[in-house]
Amino acid sequence: MTTYQPPTTAEKLRALPWSFGAQASNAIFVQLVFFGPAFVLFLDELNISRSEIGFLLSLIPFTGLVALFIAPQVARFGYKRTFLTFWGTRKIITALLLFVPFVMANFGMQATIILITFIMIGFSFCRSIAETGFYPWVREYVPDSVRGKFSATNSALASLVSIVATAFATFIIGASTDINRFMILFAIGVIGGLISVAMYAQVPGGAPVTAENNSSEGQVKYSDMWQTIKDSNLRFYLLGILLYTFGTGPLYSFLPLFMDQEVGLTDSNILSLQIAVLVGGLISSQLLGWSADRYGSKPVIISGIVLTFLLPIGLILMPRMTEVSLFFALTLSFIRGIAQIGWQVGSSRLLFTNVIPEDQKSQYTAVYYASIGLIGGISQFIGGAVLDATSDISGQFLFVTLDSFTVLMVIGIILPMLSLFLFRMVRGDSNVSVSEFAAMFTHGNPVFALGTMMRFYRAKDESQAVKLTEQLGQTNSPLTNEELMDALTDPRFYVRFEAVVSISRMDSNPQLIQALIDMLKGTELSLSSMAAWALGRIGDESAIPALREGLSSDHRSIRTHCARALGMIGDHGSIPQLHQLLRDETEIGLQVAYSSALANLGATSAIPTILDVLNLLENAKARMDIMVSLGKMVSDEKHFVTLVRGFNTDPATTISTELLRLRTRLNKIPAVNDIHVTACSKALEAFGRNDMEQGLDDFITIVEGMLFLIENPTAQKLLQGSIDGMIRWRTAHPGYILMVLNILDEEALFVTSARN
Numbered sequence: 001m002t003t004y005q006p007p008t009t010a011e012k013l014r015a016l017p018w019s020f021g022a023q024a025s026n027a028i029f030v031q032l033v034f035f036g037p038a039f040v041l042f043l044d045e046l047n048i049s050r051s052e053i054g055f056l057l058s059l060i061p062f063t064g065l066v067a068l069f070i071a072p073q074v075a076r077f078g079y080k081r082t083f084l085t086f087w088g089t090r091k092i093i094t095a096l097l098l099f100v101p102f103v104m105a106n107f108g109m110q111a112t113i114i115l116i117t118f119i120m121i122g123f124s125f126c127r128s129i130a131e132t133g134f135y136p137w138v139r140e141y142v143p144d145s146v147r148g149k150f151s152a153t154n155s156a157l158a159s160l161v162s163i164v165a166t167a168f169a170t171f172i173i174g175a176s177t178d179i180n181r182f183m184i185l186f187a188i189g190v191i192g193g194l195i196s197v198a199m200y201a202q203v204p205g206g207a208p209v210t211a212e213n214n215s216s217e218g219q220v221k222y223s224d225m226w227q228t229i230k231d232s233n234l235r236f237y238l239l240g241i242l243l244y245t246f247g248t249g250p251l252y253s254f255l256p257l258f259m260d261q262e263v264g265l266t267d268s269n270i271l272s273l274q275i276a277v278l279v280g281g282l283i284s285s286q287l288l289g290w291s292a293d294r295y296g297s298k299p300v301i302i303s304g305i306v307l308t309f310l311l312p313i314g315l316i317l318m319p320r321m322t323e324v325s326l327f328f329a330l331t332l333s334f335i336r337g338i339a340q341i342g343w344q345v346g347s348s349r350l351l352f353t354n355v356i357p358e359d360q361k362s363q364y365t366a367v368y369y370a371s372i373g374l375i376g377g378i379s380q381f382i383g384g385a386v387l388d389a390t391s392d393i394s395g396q397f398l399f400v401t402l403d404s405f406t407v408l409m410v411i412g413i414i415l416p417m418l419s420l421f422l423f424r425m426v427r428g429d430s431n432v433s434v435s436e437f438a439a440m441f442t443h444g445n446p447v448f449a450l451g452t453m454m455r456f457y458r459a460k461d462e463s464q465a466v467k468l469t470e471q472l473g474q475t476n477s478p479l480t481n482e483e484l485m486d487a488l489t490d491p492r493f494y495v496r497f498e499a500v501v502s503i504s505r506m507d508s509n510p511q512l513i514q515a516l517i518d519m520l521k522g523t524e525l526s527l528s529s530m531a532a533w534a535l536g537r538i539g540d541e542s543a544i545p546a547l548r549e550g551l552s553s554d555h556r557s558i559r560t561h562c563a564r565a566l567g568m569i570g571d572h573g574s575i576p577q578l579h580q581l582l583r584d585e586t587e588i589g590l591q592v593a594y595s596s597a598l599a600n601l602g603a604t605s606a607i608p609t610i611l612d613v614l615n616l617l618e619n620a621k622a623r624m625d626i627m628v629s630l631g632k633m634v635s636d637e638k639h640f641v642t643l644v645r646g647f648n649t650d651p652a653t654t655i656s657t658e659l660l661r662l663r664t665r666l667n668k669i670p671a672v673n674d675i676h677v678t679a680c681s682k683a684l685e686a687f688g689r690n691d692m693e694q695g696l697d698d699f700i701t702i703v704e705g706m707l708f709l710i711e712n713p714t715a716q717k718l719l720q721g722s723i724d725g726m727i728r729w730r731t732a733h734p735g736y737i738l739m740v741l742n743i744l745d746e747e748a749l750f751v752t753s754a755r756n
Helices: 009-032 037-045 050-077 079-107 109-141 144-175 180-200 222-230 232-253 255-263 267-295 297-317 325-355 358-389 406-424 434-440 446-456 462-474 478-488 493-504 510-520 525-538 541-550 556-569 572-584 588-600 604-616 620-631 637-649 651-667 674-688 692-706 713-732 735-744 747-755
Strands: 395-397 400-402
Touching (some): 009 109, 009 144, 037 255, 037 267, 050 079, 050 109, 050 232, 109 358, 222 358, 232 325, 232 406, 255 267, 255 325, 267 434, 297 406, 446 462, 478 510, 493 525, 510 525, 510 541, 525 541, 525 556, 541 572, 556 572, 556 588, 588 604, 620 637, 637 735, 651 692, 651 735, 692 713, 713 735
Antiparallel strands (some): 395 400
């Protein structure tokens, strides 16, 4: 006896198109027979009561209870074999609906209802037996890595086919009024269902389970199934399903009757609403499937539920018997399609990845299928009973029209809302919260982000890849985080380089921060330095330990950028280490970096050391870098930058303008004597005639006098250092003049003097 070998991942992926085709073919059956609005309209045309319709619809899910009793036999007979046998048989039984006109004409309505009941009982039992085998089988043949995408693609293809089928049904229903129009739909539906069976036969896996090929499942016992109920994760999941189904199942099943009797839509218009549902699902399926695979099932399922309980609110408020009723109903149906896909993709992925264990799939799927059958059956039965019990309700409450469907709509709001709390307790498959998931589609430019992401993976060369990586950062959307992570590991240097730059434009994200930290600690020195720079630009404090560690690197470029990054982040705890490094350092580039970082951190204790560096520094841009950082310890950085730009264009005018403002301010301070005002006037006159040397002497006199009028110790240190610098370097280093003007522009420094 040969040991059973399950299909490989490659074999599974190759066979998925057959599964997609089977699902698409079955969508014809679904829309045209028992699960589309046409069947409810068919039953209503036979004058069957709402309670009886609810009973007939409840038969389909109720028979799911059979799964509890046949799961071991299904496992031993083979999941695939069971599915194909009974999935095909149910189509043959459904074909008996074609005899309804004959029975009705020859034996009367009572016999017709009995025939329909027996057809639905036979169909339901075959369906339940087939799906008892299908759930373990699909758990086997679909790889978890693409399960969300699989569900989305299935939904998209099924929606596309369903749109065509429903459009055809709309035409057929609107073309005549006799019962035979439904027979045409049923016949085509059965043909589509049989094609589906043939396609499913090409999918691998689902072999009979024995002790030889699966020690855990080959000996499934009934007691094993009851043990699954002890799993709290499964209980929370099923309770969430219960609330959601009770809230939506009856409402959606009887929605065609609401649109017909209360809103005033025609049968063909009602069928067109199903097209809107399918279009909404088709448009959103790929995005939601991709989201489920990337960000986890729970954010997707909860997003779908939120949209779901908003829909009954729209139904309650919708206009009735008016020209806009159809447009309003189509809009709600479109939203419903998005909500349903979110629910289907999220709930199915969550079920197979985090609720059903691989080694116990037979007993878990049996309990799950029986449970949803019981839940679905009761919900349909109760829904019909509620509608009959509330048939006399009518009237107006404020701006809300009350009718027999109002109770179902209120239930459709409350129960799905409560289900949210239960699904939150189910074990998730990612760390992405619902709020984080929502933020991905509200922050930045999500539309631009999605388009750029698709083009990123199709970049034909390095230059295009660099450009697209740049655009990923420009979207400022968290949707692109994974692509930026991929770009960091791209084999092309400039793509990696651009990824670091692009990440620096993004909002702080733990994954991106950690990726930059890993790059900082790596061996690619040019990118390690860039990573340190990017961490500083993002400003996330979680990077501080790695940046402090980088201060001890053997490479000057890394130490330089780590120091500056710590200054940008505002890590005051690193001041002692940076100050000591500055005292010990002899390399001028590192001295500038440490000085700038300490000045950005407001390290007043390091001012004398920083001023010593300035006195030895020849590079004008490096000097200005430090001076800007020093100046903003007590005054406005923006004003300093404006002074520098003005000085570079017209030095004399820039200084004269500032001195004029200073003289006006000095005249208002009682403690200022005439010597200071006179010196200011002389300096103003000298600089005005472009006599920089004379103007500087008068300016030094002003500053020396101001030292005694300012009590701020930081400002005093900076002014004294500037005096020393101006005396030593004269006009060769005009940055001292600009730093003083920037400090003296800070009016708050003179408040105490003015009060005195």
